[in-house]
Amino acid sequence: MPDLPPEGSAREWLRFSLEQAWHQMADILGPGGFAAIVADAQFTGxxxxALRPYDEALAARLREDARAGLVRADVDAEGVVSLLLGAWLGELVRRGRVDDEWLDRSLDLLWPVLDPERA
Incomplete structure (x- = not known):
């Protein structure tokens, strides 16, 4: 199960939560697991x-923060989660690995869309 993010800004908890989800994909599933997904529908399930608790916690927190005005009120929480989890997978496919700074680079790209100050 995912850990609760520490106190901090919406961006800080988003980074913390994504780091956990990406760790789950990298260390629990790994590149071999992705190959198995393609070959075996049972493994996909x-x-x-394994990822669902992290996925659901991240989407729920985005919805809570949207209601609290910490991210844009009209944020598509499910879409953001898919984009960010997909960013990790896309980097793995493109480069064969996901560097530590990829998380911050991904957040830098997406934060202007989430920032309530820019709504």
């Missing part, structure tokens, strides 16, 4: 089950 197991992977989704």
């Amino acid at each position: 197991l992977f989704r089950d």
Whole structure:
């Protein structure tokens, strides 16, 4: 199960939560797991089950922060989660690895869309 993010800004908790989800994909599933997903639909279900608590926690927190005005009120929480999890997978496919700074680079790209000051 995901850890609760520490106190901090919406961007800080988003980074913390994504780091956990990406860790789950990298260390629990790994590159071999992605190959197994392509070959075995049953394994795909197991992977989704392992990632689901992280996915759901991240989307729920985005919705809470949207209601609290910490991110844009009209944020598509499910879409943001898919984009950010997909960014990790896309980097793995493109480069064969995901460097530590990829998380911050991804947040830098997406934060202007989430920032309530820019709404």
